[in-house]
Amino acid sequence: MNETLRLNAYRWMTLTRTFDETMVAMWKQGRGIGGTFSERGHEAVSVGAGMALGPDDVVAPMHRDLGTYLLRGMTPERIFGNLLGRQMGVSGGRDANLHGLGDLDLNIIGFISHIPQAIPTALGAAMAFRYRDEPRVAMTFVGDGGSCSGAFHESLNMAALYNAPFVLIIENNQYAYSTPLSQEMKIADIAGRLPGYGLAATTVDGNDVEAVYAATTDAVERARSGGGPSVIEARTMRMLGHAIHDGAQYVPEALLAEWESRDPVRMFRTRLIKGGVPAEDLDALDQAAATEIAAAVRVAEAAPLPDPESVGEGVFA
Amino acid sequence: MNETLRLNAYRWMTLTRTFDETMVAMWKQGRGIGGTFSERGHEAVSVGAGMALGPDDVVAPMHRDLGTYLLRGMTPERIFGNLLGRQMGVSGGRDANLHGLGDLDLNIIGFISHIPQAIPTALGAAMAFRYRDEPRVAMTFVGDGGSCSGAFHESLNMAALYNAPFVLIIENNQYAYSTPLSQEMKIADIAGRLPGYGLAATTVDGNDVEAVYAATTDAVERARSGGGPSVIEARTMRMLGHAIHDGAQYVPEALLAEWESRDPVRMFRTRLIKGGVPAEDLDALDQAAATEIAAAVRVAEAAPLPDPESVGEGVFA
Amino acid sequence: MSDNFGFSDAPQHAPEDRTLTYLEAITEALFVEMDRDEDVLVMGEDVGGDFGGAFNATKGLAAKFGDRRVINTPIAELSFTGMANGMALMGLRPVVEMQFADFISSGFDSIVQFAATSHYRGIGKVPWVIRAPSDGGIRSGPFHSQNPEAWFVHTPGLKVVAPSTPADAKGLLAAAIRDDNPVIYFEAKPLYRSIKGDVPGGEHVSEIGKAAVRRSGTDVTVIAYGTQVHTALDAAERVAADGIDVAVLDLRTLKPLDTEAILEAAIKTGKVVVVHAANRMVGVGAEVASLIAEEAFESLDAPIIRIGGLDTPVPFSPPLEDAYRPSAGKIESAIRKLADY
């Protein structure tokens, strides 16, 4: 990453972190509706991978990829609106929390709960680009948990077979809800599955935004130039519970402490400062993020809920 | 294999082949009901793998594993009865052709169309043995085509995770219906997928009954002694169409000719004779098979169809 | 897979009207629509190459339009249907073949969860078609004879059509392809080669959501779709000799239901039999009967009789399958019962 990109990455990471902390606080205060998912710890993955895409590429993020939504231009306001069931929210109050954040004008395919549906969907987008000979790439994400599910296998086999311009990021955050990796699979190395499909795979430190960006940029360029699909396993840690209500007592404290010492936002900040970026510049970005998020919350909270009369609209196109 | 086992293997292979040829001829003569599947070319796999099981082990064969059914004691009569929709057929006229050949008294789980449902089912049987600390093994089969489907992945991941006493035979017969292997997957080596689950896999010549038997025996013993699951890829060729109506014009003649020269039954016969078994002994087994199959057809054809009044019986236990 | 085939600029498959089988009409719709719109493509198991699918419905398409537009898939219904979702979101119009309707359950999540909900949730339009060769009576056993339409009519967000004639087979497939929503197209495989009919040439598009009166009558109304339209017409013939005048309404579209036509047909005779090959319990017929019981209650002169498959898996053996299925005889008895009521 060059200087501009690095500052950009920091900007999105701090915005993501601020969004997340604000959201968690609001829900604890009872200002939320329904549940929601924190993505604390995933900032480097969602931002690093998302930044590797060009504007015409399509991405199907999952429930911990807030950074990807933000950096592609989905405003915090619209996302808070979604969380709060507002008409101005991304799904107009139809879908919940970080689901349903879809906006094809931003080339974002919204998330669906059923894991890992995003994989075949994004593969289909990639196949459409290939069909039309467009130099576009489709990217999506899956968790360690989701990688145990059948669509992972079916889709990666087809991605390889059809040489689709497709990139998959595996967010290995050690847990699927309460279930540790060791109870999800015998192996420790998910990327080790990919040669079985005839696909290359890389493993990166998912807390290092530059490493994620570099690996993803390679993958995106390979896909764009006809070199076919690739898979990146980003190793990281889910720092809070599975969802907002979950205290995650099942996670050993030592494990959390270890990862906390490698917090992706702080780690990157330290690196930037060491590299000569003035701390004030970063403080200014933090401050801008705080202002932007506070404003977004104000707008979303003040916005009207949908009209109940509209409930039947939009089932069909 | 010792001498007894070899003669046994030949006996089952010639019985299987004779059944198959008789069935194909009957269907061509219009003496069949509905469609059916030939398993010509698969005799070494179904017999070699099936013989490796002990009497208390459970097997879930697929649509080309006629030999496995026969050697476990399902009589040709009952199978012809199934093909002809007779009350005395294995499923009492409820299921078709080589589907529904289930008999838990013979430790056989009947086949279901939806590919590859047999894998999780057999894995469940293996889990039951593990649960009860019984020294039993569950085995099943899948085609190259079925190996592209999600349940393959989900189940092998769990088989490894739970260290289940489970054996899977992949019958790679080069085609899934009209689709050649090269249009099913990018890789040529299905067994290469297994390390990705933390599982060992072996590839064997699926036309060599002794090779299949040896590899399967190892796998069964490993499973029985707590060593966990294994997978064997048997390379063979589907010598007729996908089902009885299919002329398989899409298969190159040269490919068929090549495999015809390695016909599993003839190849084994030649080896036995070279090894000193008198040809007359084998002729006698062929003759016995012909007699047994002819009698089975007579009985099945003469047997009554089910009473239509009974159609509603047996939906619930 | 070869990528070298371009799009065709050849003329439409059949500009003139012809007599076609139900299966030929399906193939013709695919030819015409693919020729008309480059965004239309076909995918599924064995649909490509010279083979053209288990029933040859796509035969000739690869030769004309190339492997790029006629895609053979591995056995992976969940994900190739999921792939169709993504293609459709990007504006393509994939026509997915299930080898048998029975295997649609293997792709269930991609249909009922993703495709069905996407427009409502603001994700985007999902304009695909799933072709599902359904129905039995041809001794194919429990896994090659199913009629699973009720699952999908129950699920909000899907359209469902079920043609009974060659003209509708063509016209409803074209309409399904042009519709901006996910449409499941249940083609009745027992009709593939058993019925022929006049089919308009060139572009022919039927309206989704419109039922058709196949026979007018004043005594009893039979409401049916797919194969059972023909069985109902047979039954109507049988009783005509005795002066019982039967109307037959062909639903054609199962979702959205043509409630107006259903109520009109019910009100006209006040006596209704609803028939389908799918098993009866919580079938589409239950919706039709309930609709009438709620909205046309005043006009009813007799109980509404439903006839469907029995509540068992589809049995293989001929006497069992015949007992399982609706038949002209069963419909005839119901008609007579109502006529005498």
Next chain:
Amino acid sequence: MSDNFGFSDAPQHAPEDRTLTYLEAITEALFVEMDRDEDVLVMGEDVGGDFGGAFNATKGLAAKFGDRRVINTPIAELSFTGMANGMALMGLRPVVEMQFADFISSGFDSIVQFAATSHYRGIGKVPWVIRAPSDGGIRSGPFHSQNPEAWFVHTPGLKVVAPSTPADAKGLLAAAIRDDNPVIYFEAKPLYRSIKGDVPGGEHVSEIGKAAVRRSGTDVTVIAYGTQVHTALDAAERVAADGIDVAVLDLRTLKPLDTEAILEAAIKTGKVVVVHAANRMVGVGAEVASLIAEEAFESLDAPIIRIGGLDTPVPFSPPLEDAYRPSAGKIESAIRKLADY
């Protein structure tokens, strides 16, 4: 996963009668049945360890019965349900938890194709239970609020139960576990902690296939199940002041339906409202209404009104979800309409 836990010989969880929440009653049934029968085991995502599932329904089971009998599975509904099929064929009685009923579609083939057909096809008995936490009204959005029971009631070969009270939550779960068939147990998660009731201690088994009259009345009958039994009772209270006497029938089992009780209840008042939270179109209510329209036609004094979810995905935002769902107000209007008819 540790294999070192043996079976418990401790006494049953609760020998004496107690007042329990709906959720506590579920947990108690699991304790009692696991204690009684070593063949009973629990499996699903996150059910094990100290955690005990997304709703804590299995909390404490692993501590008592060991990891061997309380198995955490990866996210693989298709195959862990398929695994349950194989276990059940071997004589075990797995109780599979779907984390939400919404995810039951991911295991669809293993349920509707394998489990549902196996006994009929002579494969063997498949005595499992799937616990499916269903229903909404708690702002969980389209994928954590579904009521998918109609798919399964339509499918031959499955039993389906849907308790509305803590006593039934315990009794029907025990009955489902002891039943030799695959039983889908729809537990209404909005009731988990919102209702309490008397629950018999020790072994308590309700009969599958029997409806219960929750309120007798002579003017209008409301037939409901799950959460909507409570909504119906609320509505009945509301109109009681105006002298409208409403009967409420709780179906409890959706398959096999208690047709006798349904017809009796319908005939008694001649006026029927059918209510469920699942969307109305081709829902279980359609079967109930059609059954009445066919078998109790002569006794009907008014149209049969069905109330269900709208034909949309379950929307998240409170005003939308409230508009989507049945409510005491909607039921009240229907009752008044019928009373005035």
